[in-house]
Amino acid sequence: MRIMLACQAGMSTSIIVAKMEDEAKRQGKNYKIWAIDQSLIEKEIGNFDVLLLGPQIQHTLRKVKKIVDGNAPVAVIRPMDYGRGNGAAVLEFAEELIKEGE
Template identity: 30%
Template sequence: MEKNILIICEAGISASLLVSKILESLREKELEYAIDYAPVSRVQEKLAFKNYDVLLLTPQVARYEDKIQTIVDQEKCTSKIIFIKPEDFQYMNVERMISQL
C-alpha cells in the first residue's frame, strides 16, 4: 500500500535534496511511498488538494507547529505529524527518517 508523505520546510530549497535522498532509499527498499514537499506558506494549498498520511517537518519549521496543526484541523486531515530531528536533517540520515514513517 502506497503512503503519501508531505515534507514541509521553510522555503522548499533544502527539501528537494531530502526528497531525492529519501526516494533513492525507498527504491532500494522497494517501498511504495509518494513523496511531495512544500514550504510552510503552501501547506494549506497542499492539504486542501490531498490528504497525506504523514507530514514530515524539517527542524526549521518546528516553530510553526501550531499553525500547521490548525491547518490540518481546518482541512480535516488525518495526517500524522512527525518532526525530523535536527541531527538527522543535518546529516541527511534518511534511514532514520524512513524508520519513523
C-alpha cells in the first residue's frame, strides 16, 4: 500500500509518517508512506493508493478531491490522532479508506 500525506509544508506530517512506518513494520507490513507539501499533490496522482490531509489544511478537502478525481480515497486525518502523533490510528484509518474504496 502507498500512503501519501499532505500538509502545509510537509514538515509536521513527517512525525506522523515516522510513527506510521514504525507501526507498519511492527505489523510486518511493507507500506510506502511519505509526506509532501499540498502544492505537489497533482504531480503525485497515480503514485498513491490513499491520500491523507493534515487537519491544518482540511479546508482544501473539496478542492483536493477534485484534483484526485476518484483515483484514490482522500480524507482528513482525525485532529486528535494527528495531535497525539498516533501513527497506529492513522495507519488503521488509511487501511479502512482503502477497504471502503474496493
